[in-house]
Amino acid sequence: MTKKVILLFLLLFFALPCVTAQSPQPQQPPPPPVRAGAADSANERKISPEQAKELFQSVDEILQFASKDSLLPLKTPVKKAMLSRAQVEKYVEDKFQEDVDRIRFERSELVLKKFGLLPRTFDLHNFLVRLLGEQIAGFYDPKSKTMNLLDWVPWDEQKPVMAHELTHALQDQSFDLGKMMKATEEIERRGPTDPNALIQIDEESGCRTAVLEGQAMIVLVDYILGPAGRSVENSPKFVDMMTSQMEQGDESPLFASAPLLLKEELTFPYTQGMKFIQVLLTKGGKKLAFSGVLERMPQTSREILEPEEYLAGRRVPPLTLPDLDFLKRDFEPFDAGAVGELDVKILLKQYANEETASRLSREWGGGSYYAAGRKGVKPADPNSSAHIGLFYVSRWSNEKSAQEFAKIYASGLAQRYGKLERAPSQGNNSGRDKYTSSDGPIFIAQQGDLLVVVESFDEATAEKLIQAAQKRSAALKYSRTVFAAADSGLSSALKMSARPFGITAPSAPPSTNMSDPLRRP
Numbered sequence: 033m034t035k036k037v038i039l040l041f042l043l044l045f046f047a048l049p050c051v052t053a054q055s056p057q058p059q060q061p062p063p064p065p066v067r068a069g070a071a072d073s074a075n076e077r078k079i080s081p082e083q084a085k086e087l088f089q090s091v092d093e094i095l096q097f098a099s100k101d102s103l104l105p106l107k108t109p110v111k112k113a114m115l116s117r118a119q120v121e122k123y124v125e126d127k128f129q130e131d132v133d134r135i136r137f138e139r140s141e142l143v144l145k146k147f148g149l150l151p152r153t154f155d156l157h158n159f160l161v162r163l164l165g166e167q168i169a170g171f172y173d174p175k176s177k178t179m180n181l182l183d184w185v186p187w188d189e190q191k192p193v194m195a196h197e198l199t200h201a202l203q204d205q206s207f208d209l210g211k212m213m214k215a216t217e218e219i220e221r222r223g224p225t226d227p228n229a230l231i232q233i234d235e236e237s238g239c240r241t242a243v244l245e246g247q248a249m250i251v252l253v254d255y256i257l258g259p260a261g262r263s264v265e266n267s268p269k270f271v272d273m274m275t276s277q278m279e280q281g282d283e284s285p286l287f288a289s290a291p292l293l294l295k296e297e298l299t300f301p302y303t304q305g306m307k308f309i310q311v312l313l314t315k316g317g318k319k320l321a322f323s324g325v326l327e328r329m330p331q332t333s334r335e336i337l338e339p340e341e342y343l344a345g346r347r348v349p350p351l352t353l354p355d356l357d358f359l360k361r362d363f364e365p366f367d368a369g370a371v372g373e374l375d376v377k378i379l380l381k382q383y384a385n386e387e388t389a390s391r392l393s394r395e396w397g398g399g400s401y402y403a404a405g406r407k408g409v410k411p412a413d414p415n416s417s418a419h420i421g422l423f424y425v426s427r428w429s430n431e432k433s434a435q436e437f438a439k440i441y442a443s444g445l446a447q448r449y450g451k452l453e454r455a456p457s458q459g460n461n462s463g464r465d466k467y468t469s470s471d472g473p474i475f476i477a478q479q480g481d482l483l484v485v486v487e488s489f490d491e492a493t494a495e496k497l498i499q500a501a502q503k504r505s506a507a508l509k510y511s512r513t514v515f516a517a518a519d520s521g522l523s524s525a526l527k528m529s530a531r532p533f534g535i536t537a538p539s540a541p542p543s544t545n546m547s548d549p550l551r552r553p
């Protein structure tokens with residue numbers, strides 16, 4: 033749902049104030065701090081050009097470490113740069129300014145506000161830029177093939193950061209990260225005129241980030257633990273401690289003030305990604321945890337959250353949308369995306385509680401949304417969303433879970449919309465609820481394991497949408513598909529490492545559920 037928003041953060045590395053403090057042994061005594069020049073902001077201690085030179089001299093040694101730790105071969109030397117705060121701010125602003133991305137970004141922001149996942153007047157752009165300025169500790173740029181270190185990051189954190197960023201360089205050398213992301217970017221650029229394409233890549237791109245960051249985190253932890261003769265494999269508690277510190281993020285007041293959605297989405301690749309790779313490491317060794325998983329990527333956040341599902345080759349296919357051509361007369365495409373297990377977990381955390389979120393999100397069986405803008409309507413208030421019709425379809429492992437989610441979703445409406453009123457129930461139409469709100473009518477229709485929510489569309493259109501979703505759902509029998517027999521998409525590495533543990537070999541997803549994208553206008 034929100035992967036578009038966080039794409040910008042790809043391959044960045046959030047500062048981990050705990051990292052070096054918890055290190056069993058310092059890598060080496062830090063040199064005396066250097067004061068920032070008078071022209072520079074605050075009292076930041078900056079890395080001097082001499083110190084940068086010294087750090088860069090250890091690039092080869094750390095690259096060797098990362099290559100040995102990940103078994104990803106070192107093919108070419110890696111370029112390196114030490115950036116100032118001004119240079120990083122420019123890099124971030126430039127990324128935001130790319131026109132297509134910004135429009136998509138603003139559209140997603142409004143839909144997230146409509147879902148109640150961001151406060152109405154929240155300035156997402158501004159917040160992310162500020163948060164990034166505070167949290168970033170380094171980044172690898174696959175375009176320029178450069179590891180970028182930051183001159184305000186404390187000396188004793190620089191080498192662990194290098195271990196992380198150089199792991200991205202090794203991933204890039206074997207798996208071409210630019211190419212990996214290009215297909216996704218092209219679909220993002222085409223936007224919601226092809227909603228099913230967006231739905232298919234939405235969860236995939238989130239998984240990719242989690243795998244890439246998870247691996248880089250594992251190498252970082254191994255680098256920190258190395259001098260004490262330890263590693264992730266024999267110190268699993270260290271990973272637990274780190275992830276819980278990252279989730280709390282209490283060293284940063286700005287992070288602490290972030291809406292739940294952002295906290296969860298931004299930490300997911302680092303915390304859940306790291307735990308996912310850790311499980312792979314334990315079950316199948318380095319080959320599975322690095323090159324194996326890169327060759328056979330998980331495609332849903334469910335697989336990251338529940339690594340046993342990935343290992344068993346069970347995958348929930350994308351829940352693509354029915355033909356929505358009938359909307360074209362009055363509406364234009366606005367936004368679309370998947371609502372994955374992670375998204376559902378966040379919604380449940382927000383509208384119910386932690387316990388319900390952990391339990392019920394596991395019953396997720398697919399989800400997607402489509403947002404359409406009423407033609408010719410441009411509200412004066414950019415945060416107004418009454419002109420945006422929202423169509424959200426979700427599938428559950430059983431009827432009871434669909435009912436429970438419907439109830440919680442309905443209970444959240446009052447927090448999202450003004451003047452909310454429940455309409456009297458309509459005769460024998462069980463599983464149907466209707467509300468009126470400041471954003472127009474809302475319909476919640478649950479039938480078996482399927483839940484359809486339609487917001488801000490007129491009643492006749494809502495009825496068409498509900499029926500289209502139910503008809504399509506009946507045609508696509510729910511399956512938590514097990515890709516067991518065929519092994520076409522699977523690397524021999526995964527098979528080799530999986531075999532001793534009795535893990536079934538997953539294969540490429542079936543094409544049947546993905547073969548009827550919406551007709552283009």
Ligand SMILES: [Zn+2]
Pocket residue numbers: 042043044045196197200244245248
């Ligand atoms: Zn990273």
